[in-house]
Amino acid sequence: MFNASLKDLSAMLSGGKISSVELTREFLGRIDALNPEINAFITVDIDKSLMQAKLADAMIASGRAHPLTGIPVAQKDIFCAKDWLTTCGSKMLSNFVSPYDAHVIERFNSVGAVNIGKTNMDEFAMGSSNETSHYGSVKNPWDRQAVPGGSSGGSAAAVAARMAPVATGTDTGGSIRQPAALCGISGIKPTYGLVSRYGMIAFASSLDQGGPMAKSAEDLALMLGLMTGFDSRDSTSLDRPVEDYSRDLDKPLDGLRIGLPREYFAEGLSADVEEAVRAAISEYEKMGATIVDVSLPNTKLSIPVYYVLAPAEASSNLSRYDGVRYGYRAKDYKDLTEMYEKSRSEGFGAEVKRRIMVGTYVLSHGYYDAYYMQAQKLRRLIAKDFSEAFKQCDVIMGPTSPSTAFNLGEKGDDPVQMYLSDIYTIAVNLAGLPGMSIPAGFGKNGRPVGLQIVGNYFSEAKMLNVAHQYQKLTDWHLKMPAI
Amino acid sequence: MQWEVVIGLEVHAQLSTESKIFSGASTAFGAAPNAQACAVDIALPGVLPVLNRGAVERAIRFGLAVGAEVRHRSVFSRKNYFYPDLPKGYQISQFDLPVVLGGEIAILVDGAEKTVKLTRAHLEEDAGKSLHEDFHGMTGIDLNRAGTPLLEIVSEPDMRSSKEAVAYAKELHSLVRYLDICDGNMQEGSFRCDANVSVRPMGSEKYGTRCEIKNLNSFRFLERAIEYEVSRQIDIIESGGVIHQETRLYDSVKDETRSMRSKEEAHDYRYFPDPDLLPLEIAQEWIEKVRGSLPELPAAKRSRYVSDFGLSQYDAGVLTSSKELAAYFEDVAKAGLDPKLCANWVMGEINGWLNKEALEIGQCPISSRSLAGLLNRIQDGTISGKIAKEVFEAMWKGEGEADSIIEAKGLKQISDSGALEKIVDEIIANNPSQVADYRAGRDKLFAFFVGQAMKATKGQANPAQLSEILKKKLSA
Numbered sequence: 001m002f003n004a005s006l007k008d009l010s011a012m013l014s015g016g017k018i019s020s021v022e023l024t025r026e027f028l029g030r031i032d033a034l035n036p037e038i039n040a041f042i043t044v045d046i047d048k049s050l051m052q053a054k055l056a057d058a059m060i061a062s063g064r065a066h067p068l069t070g071i072p073v074a075q076k077d078i079f080c081a082k083d084w085l086t087t088c089g090s091k092m093l094s095n096f097v098s099p100y101d102a103h104v105i106e107r108f109n110s111v112g113a114v115n116i117g118k119t120n121m122d123e124f125a126m127g128s129s130n131e132t133s134h135y136g137s138v139k140n141p142w143d144r145q146a147v148p149g150g151s152s153g154g155s156a157a158a159v160a161a162r163m164a165p166v167a168t169g170t171d172t173g174g175s176i177r178q179p180a181a182l183c184g185i186s187g188i189k190p191t192y193g194l195v196s197r198y199g200m201i202a203f204a205s206s207l208d209q210g211g212p213m214a215k216s217a218e219d220l221a222l223m224l225g226l227m228t229g230f231d232s233r234d235s236t237s238l239d240r241p242v243e244d245y246s247r248d249l250d251k252p253l254d255g256l257r258i259g260l261p262r263e264y265f266a267e268g269l270s271a272d273v274e275e276a277v278r279a280a281i282s283e284y285e286k287m288g289a290t291i292v293d294v295s296l297p298n299t300k301l302s303i304p305v306y307y308v309l310a311p312a313e314a315s316s317n318l319s320r321y322d323g324v325r326y327g328y329r330a331k332d333y334k335d336l337t338e339m340y341e342k343s344r345s346e347g348f349g350a351e352v353k354r355r356i357m358v359g360t361y362v363l364s365h366g367y368y369d370a371y372y373m374q375a376q377k378l379r380r381l382i383a384k385d386f387s388e389a390f391k392q393c394d395v396i397m398g399p400t401s402p403s404t405a406f407n408l409g410e411k412g413d414d415p416v417q418m419y420l421s422d423i424y425t426i427a428v429n430l431a432g433l434p435g436m437s438i439p440a441g442f443g444k445n446g447r448p449v450g451l452q453i454v455g456n457y458f459s460e461a462k463m464l465n466v467a468h469q470y471q472k473l474t475d476w477h478l479k480m481p482a483i
Numbered sequence: 484m485q486w487e488v489v490i491g492l493e494v495h496a497q498l499s500t501e502s503k504i505f506s507g508a509s510t511a512f513g514a515a516p517n518a519q520a521c522a523v524d525i526a527l528p529g530v531l532p533v534l535n536r537g538a539v540e541r542a543i544r545f546g547l548a549v550g551a552e553v554r555h556r557s558v559f560s561r562k563n564y565f566y567p568d569l570p571k572g573y574q575i576s577q578f579d580l581p582v583v584l585g586g587e588i589a590i591l592v593d594g595a596e597k598t599v600k601l602t603r604a605h606l607e608e609d610a611g612k613s614l615h616e617d618f619h620g621m622t623g624i625d626l627n628r629a630g631t632p633l634l635e636i637v638s639e640p641d642m643r644s645s646k647e648a649v650a651y652a653k654e655l656h657s658l659v660r661y662l663d664i665c666d667g668n669m670q671e672g673s674f675r676c677d678a679n680v681s682v683r684p685m686g687s688e689k690y691g692t693r694c695e696i697k698n699l700n701s702f703r704f705l706e707r708a709i710e711y712e713v714s715r716q717i718d719i720i721e722s723g724g725v726i727h728q729e730t731r732l733y734d735s736v737k738d739e740t741r742s743m744r745s746k747e748e749a750h751d752y753r754y755f756p757d758p759d760l761l762p763l764e765i766a767q768e769w770i771e772k773v774r775g776s777l778p779e780l781p782a783a784k785r786s787r788y789v790s791d792f793g794l795s796q797y798d799a800g801v802l803t804s805s806k807e808l809a810a811y812f813e814d815v816a817k818a819g820l821d822p823k824l825c826a827n828w829v830m831g832e833i834n835g836w837l838n839k840e841a842l843e844i845g846q847c848p849i850s851s852r853s854l855a856g857l858l859n860r861i862q863d864g865t866i867s868g869k870i871a872k873e874v875f876e877a878m879w880k881g882e883g884e885a886d887s888i889i890e891a892k893g894l895k896q897i898s899d900s901g902a903l904e905k906i907v908d909e910i911i912a913n914n915p916s917q918v919a920d921y922r923a924g925r926d927k928l929f930a931f932f933v934g935q936a937m938k939a940t941k942g943q944a945n946p947a948q949l950s951e952i953l954k955k956k957l958s959a
Contacts, residue, residue: 079529098528100527198529198531201528202759205759206758235531235533316561316563322565336622360753363563
């Protein structure tokens with residue numbers, strides 16, 4: 001049952017074959033058994049989850065069911081959930097019980113989905129391995145020596161280990177797609193502005209975007225329809241008609257033009273990842289797609305641009321964690337300055353502090369033009385690369401990550417090596433485009449490989465169609481780690 | 484040496500919206516600490532700002548009223564610094580792209596008109612308050628004010644004396660109230676001034692080094708602070724010193740300014756565009772719609788009072804100093820009365836009594852209609868101006884309308900020529916020597932006869948009529 005699709009679980013629930021309480025207990029049982037080792041969850045609250053499940057059962061009994069009614073959903077601990085500890089993976093918020101629900105949480109609550117727990121993540125979503133979490137690393141369910149990716153590593157591992165049927169994530173520079181790839185699941189980061197950021201703890205506001213993580217594209221489509229929609233509390237939320245993202249799933253792919261950016265198949269890409277990705281692309285050719293050679297010449301710049309802009313925004317976004325009103329406050333201090341210094345030094349981890357310092361530096365008087373302004377200009381060039389490419393193709397494909405999951409601690413000493421692992425995902429955030437990752441086989445070490453699909457703005461339904469057709473033909477997404 | 488004073492003002496006008504600039508919390512003054520601070524105001528993790536349209540509309544009103552450019556596109560930026568009453572660790576303000584650019588304000592100083600140019604006006608949020616008393620060595624934070632909308636209005640360094648600075652501040656104060664964009668309550672901090680002050684040798688083209696004086700919350704403090712600062716700067720320069728650019732605080736108790744922080748200690752605010760807010764786009768139609776709703780502004784009203792009512796510039800200036808006073812005056816005058824008579828009474832008795840009892844025109848116990856009733860009795864000769872003051876006082880004390888007081892107190896003027904002639908005849912008969920002296924050329928004695936007649940009539944004689952009768956009978 002824990003391997004079933006959303007559609008099947010939903011049918012079982014509405015058909016009365018199982019209750020939400022039973023389903024919730026099933027997954028809570030798996031969490032109980034597996035989480036001590038995987039460490040995918042920061043907070044599990046059996047009573048709260050079961051209470052929601054009971055409400056869901058009442059909703060189903062009264063006939064007011066949505067495909068997600070009664071479905072356990074693992075929520076990334078970046079989403080504020082009323083009365084739940086909401087830590088964002090940080091000691092700074094290790095005592096923060098949110099008094100309100102994020103928009104995304106409200107949406108799930110409104111249809112009677114069950115919050116099965118809050119998932120582990122890199123501190124304030126800053127990381128690509130989940131190793132920066134105050135709550136310890138998450139282990140990759142495929143190989144306990146390996147990282148699950150980050151920052152939504154807890155969500156990815158939870159779905160991969162079938163501790164939850166679906167999960168939420170957020171993606172600022174690849175934080176949904178990269179862990180999805182490394183854990184062998186599916187994940188989509190929608191077009192910037194589709195999912196409200198209200199109640200989603202900010203890392204880099206102009207890049208952050210929430211999205212679903214699940215076993216299949218079909219499940220993602222159901223999740224995405226619920227998570228998107230205009231929210232007046234987020235000024236960057238787009239006021240567009242609500243879409244049924246499942247509508248095109250079964251369309252044939254005849255004539256689909258797939259752009260392969262030559263920069264994504266260049267130096268730095270592991271041979272086994274390339275092999276798996278090229279094999280996936282051959283499958284598409286068999287389905288009638290044609291391959292187009294495209295270029296994204298500014299790809300290399302995306303990392304420096306991102307590591308100016310994201311820290312700049314983060315340095316300001318994280319200023320509110322000052323120990324004054326909530327969150328961690330140092331025990332001993334002699335004056336205000338010391339209270340700030342100690343609370344922030346003790347409350348933030350090394351990677352967060354590094355980015356706050358970088359961000360503060362690039363915004364400083366005398367450096368702003370050279371860094372921040374320059375990066376904004378380059379950001380526009382990076383976006384232009386994509387708009388040029390989309391004149392020749394419908395979707396862009398390539399690897400999600402240059403390698404399969406690396407080992408825990410492997411890149412710990414070298415932040416730049418860590419940053420390079422986001423080379424294929426970051427540009428998509430800078431351009432505000434939708435991007436997704438689906439399982440496409442395994443590397444030599446038996447760790448999963450992700451295929452990245454990037455679409456034009458608002459082409460999520462098309463991308464999900466493209467992914468679903470592949471998943472109808474292959475079974476990579478059904479593979480489960482031996483646990 | 485002759486020194487020239489150079490002053491520019493930055494005024495923070497609190498905009499009169501009901502809710503805050505980026506949240507739905509109330510802006511009402513005086514609530515219990517933190518009762519009006521919502522999740523956005525206290526900067527909980529994950530909350531986001533949403534711009535209040537009403538604040539933007541008020542900025543547009545201001546821009547149009549001062550003939551400025553209301554920009555179609557402006558940008559909100561973050562001004563980053565740490566302070567406990569600044570919950571986000573940054574203030575949302577406008578930096579390089581403000582909503583209002585340029586504009587000017589005419590002021591009247593010693594009868595001469597002068598124009599003060601404006602640099603800009605921009606929207607921003609206020610911070611909360613730190614409360615240092617009552618917490619046993621700790622600091623209390625009240626975030627009710629955090630997020631209150633402000634319009635910061637920055638002038639060019641166009642003022643040359645504290646008098647001009649005060650005239651400008653008053654004109655601005657009157658303008659924002661006319662426009663109904665700010666309640667102007669200086670005690671509650673709704674209208675706060677910072678003054679940039681420098682001095683330079685008369686005739687010099689180059690500006691001297693300036694000091695900024697913060698938080699001047701009355702016109703008197705503004706004037707005193709500038710005067711103190713000017714003499715401080717001149718003293719330093721004349722004794723061979725140099726002025727260092729710094730921020731100073733005015734201490735109203737000691738009547739002096741003192742250093743708050745030097746330029747070196749100034750923050751690097753690391754401004755950058757707020758990624759949570761889209762650029763503010765203002766369509767031309769919106770601007771036109773706001774233009775259509777603008778009231779008559781003080782300058783236009785003033786010149787109308789001069790041309791239509793024949794009032795002096797000075798009188799027109801006093802009467803238009805607030806929208807409420809002007810409305811009161813016009814209500815009185817429209818009853819078909821002589822505008823000058825109305826102006827004198829509104830500026831004299833009404834303003835005098837209001838000042839004496841520290842009341843606003845809105846709290847005036849005599850309605851404009853009641854005052855018009857009184858002035859009508861002067862104009863139609865029922866009572867004299869002198870008696871009218873007595874009636875006025877009774878009206879002020881709530882004894883009723885003019886007519887009933889005149890009736891009750893028997894103050895009706897004696898305009899019956901027969902009665903007056905009889906009285907005059909008696910006075911002439913009873914004062915033969917004075918009559919003889921007057922007739923021999925001592926004209927000054929005329930006042931004596933008027934006095935006698937007024938005494939006899941308890942002041943109720945119609946002065947014009949009495950004078951005529953006296954002249955006729957004395958010269959007979």
